[in-house]
Amino acid sequence: MKSRTYEIMEKAKPKDIASLIFDWSLMLLITLNVLSIVLESFASVALAYKEFFIVFETTSVIIFTLEYMLRLWTSDLKYPNKYKMVSLLTFAFSTMAIIDLLSILPFYIPLATPIDFRILRVLRLTRILRILKIGRYSESLALIGRVLKRSRSDLLVTLFITFLLLLLSSSLMYFVENPAQSDKFPNIVSSAWWTIITLTTVGYGDVYPITILGKILGGFIALLGIGLVALPTGIISSGFMEEIRIKQLKEGRESQVCPHCKLAISEDWE
Amino acid sequence: MKSRTYEIMEKAKPKDIASLIFDWSLMLLITLNVLSIVLESFASVALAYKEFFIVFETTSVIIFTLEYMLRLWTSDLKYPNKYKMVSLLTFAFSTMAIIDLLSILPFYIPLATPIDFRILRVLRLTRILRILKIGRYSESLALIGRVLKRSRSDLLVTLFITFLLLLLSSSLMYFVENPAQSDKFPNIVSSAWWTIITLTTVGYGDVYPITILGKILGGFIALLGIGLVALPTGIISSGFMEEIRIKQLKEGRESQVCPHCKLAISEDWE
């Protein structure tokens, strides 16, 4: 029975009706939950349907809690090569399990944070792509995941360079603009808000330099922002190209047979 | 006669004068229609030339209606392998035919929508590229079309990820900023307007975070916006590279020689 529970809760095999129903019901419940959070943010709706939202939230949390417990219970089947206790902990500290826990915990322990952690349930919606029958989207998701993973260290170094640039630009701008408009650039942290909005080329226009020196510096920082866009784009582009090449290499090697002599064209060719 | 009508309405063959005249007259009429909609939007022009616009619109709709009917009539020649009824329905539900219908229907059935569907005629202008004699532009359009089609599932998954990100970011921003400026972030849907304008790096500046936590979160979302630009750019770049490689492969095959038998590898290989 435990094994069957595990099977139902995992991604459904093509003809496992019970598992398919479980997958889609769960996705529907999560979608409805996200929708209810959005609707509840309208003060008038929250007031008019107060009771409904309480009932729906309670029901949802009960189901999610049950699901979480069943997943804890069947965790030894997920990691068959590990000890029971180890597999339980491995599961409990996996990203997905922590998100699950965080999204039900506030119901039991009311926290004084301004953020409603229930919204983390949105993250569970990525599963929709995995359970979609049309494999193409699932493949695309995996491709994007592989590209980002492969480029991870390059992207992180770009982020680190951006962070140093942010520190330097914010400080310089603070020194230049603070005397002229001390309300907009009161300190380096406030100046960093201007810098990040300029480097990412968003440019709200709530803060901008007004001195000549500040405008010259601002122009250079805006130009550097172009570079900040170009670097990750270049990294990700080459990541996609690399993935395509690997795919071709795999496909090509198996099928490259000369039509004349019928000999396989060895890896060293081409 | 039906066959000749079909020939004239389709893309003109090099020396088919009647068909060429039909193609260019239609393009001219559509261009004039689009221009008249633009001019009519000026209140003073609309008032001064009221009668002219009515006459021009009536004439145009009559011509477009006639053209639509002729296309319906000759639809069996467009899909020669299908039954008459099937080819009629296939044509009637094609994107282009629906656009055609939508752009003349409001004349017959006045609708209470704020949008004037006549503007959909703009979409018909893409045909200009197809009837242009200079094949290079037509080829470029086909190339861009192939790249977008090839990258479609990757781009759709990127859009889906963007949508989840939008939901999560909007909700978090709503929780953080609503207490400080409830007029700018009254609910999650309003918050989504800020998020989309930030993620796309447009940044109007009508709404922006003012709390410290909101600014930190806003900075991260702006950085994610860079990623949102980098992902489709990378996907499309690799799509173009792939197209170039395919073209080269086709050209290259003719000159490839097998290292074993030294015979040229013909086009039918691989």
Add this chain to the structure above:
Amino acid sequence: MKSRTYEIMEKAKPKDIASLIFDWSLMLLITLNVLSIVLESFASVALAYKEFFIVFETTSVIIFTLEYMLRLWTSDLKYPNKYKMVSLLTFAFSTMAIIDLLSILPFYIPLATPIDFRILRVLRLTRILRILKIGRYSESLALIGRVLKRSRSDLLVTLFITFLLLLLSSSLMYFVENPAQSDKFPNIVSSAWWTIITLTTVGYGDVYPITILGKILGGFIALLGIGLVALPTGIISSGFMEEIRIKQLKEGRESQVCPHCKLAISEDWE
């Protein structure tokens, strides 16, 4: 003597001192001209040094006129295979000659345009890269030129698609927002200003939608703007890759000799 004049005015050969002096003096004069236009735009400077600017402008125009005439005179040496009259006209209607003429003409025939055509002299500064001894920058300029030329038809089609998108988006936005804010969206042409600033992700914030429908439409248009950035980037990226591949192919073919058997590795290999 005519032949020597032509030699001096063309790009200098390594040891042609007279030609080198001519090249650099002309570049200096153009730079000073551009600088003087910038300085003259400061009302106080223009007033204080009024006479100086008049003298400098008169001298410059005399030199430029002389240069233009000499170039007309030596045009038959530039195109040795053509008839004298044909080469004169070919030169006179070349882009560079038209720019030269436009930048001196306003001195002789005062025009009532708001734009001061003397600024076109900026365009002549691109010659700096060509006369720079360090060939690397000249090569880079040629590379960028080749890439843009190769991608021209793809980029033009992208521009055409952008134009249709602009027409459609502007019209839709006008229909949606005009009733709510008729001062910001008075007609489709005004609406186009909002659209172009949104599609290019600039986003000044002088105009933005305020209705719900307008914000939804605006969000979609902003997302399309990402695509508008991604398409030319992809086209240009693949153009650069293509240039690199062509360069490699050229270099590779000549030098690919097997170190063991000393036979050239034929084109069909690799």
Add this chain to the structure above:
Amino acid sequence: MKSRTYEIMEKAKPKDIASLIFDWSLMLLITLNVLSIVLESFASVALAYKEFFIVFETTSVIIFTLEYMLRLWTSDLKYPNKYKMVSLLTFAFSTMAIIDLLSILPFYIPLATPIDFRILRVLRLTRILRILKIGRYSESLALIGRVLKRSRSDLLVTLFITFLLLLLSSSLMYFVENPAQSDKFPNIVSSAWWTIITLTTVGYGDVYPITILGKILGGFIALLGIGLVALPTGIISSGFMEEIRIKQLKEGRESQVCPHCKLAISEDWE
């Protein structure tokens, strides 16, 4: 002893504890210095902990001065092939040494600049990546460095083109908008601020055209901004692709077999 001092100050070898401690203490001190500059920018914090900041700054500068002198002293070990005096000067005029000097000098010679040069210490934080044990990040930094170095002349030419474009656009915009809003476009230099913020697609919205001609021109400049983003992105993308190809070539050579003599083509080939 001098040799040992040099060893400690250079990047630590795996098991050189003293050198490791030196590396990490220095990084910690620099980080604390940057943090202290950020904190000091808060007027209230600067006032409350005035004495602490003075003590900390004095201590830091003493340590940095000592370090700078030791580096000067051991410069002959850094460049063993040069004369003592030459190696001293080579070191003293290296970028890193100038940054070091600039960041301690203001303590000894109070300068009347608005910019606090101590912030240049941020630049020293790039060393963190080099001393990190995890070589992957160090490799990524080297990769990004190589790509930027390889694309340097292309990027510089793009910058030069941007500069000419900036001059031309600013001047045209000044001629068009100055009569309508002489406070926002008082001269070409002020107009350049608008142009750079538009070309980089930042778009604060503090300055924008209001005349019809200005808006048309502004729309074209905004579109050119897309090109300004696309060019460096394309250059950097192809730079990354080139690096990947070079890596593959190096790896590939070991397994390449000549089609004529069937012998493996050794690494020394090409």
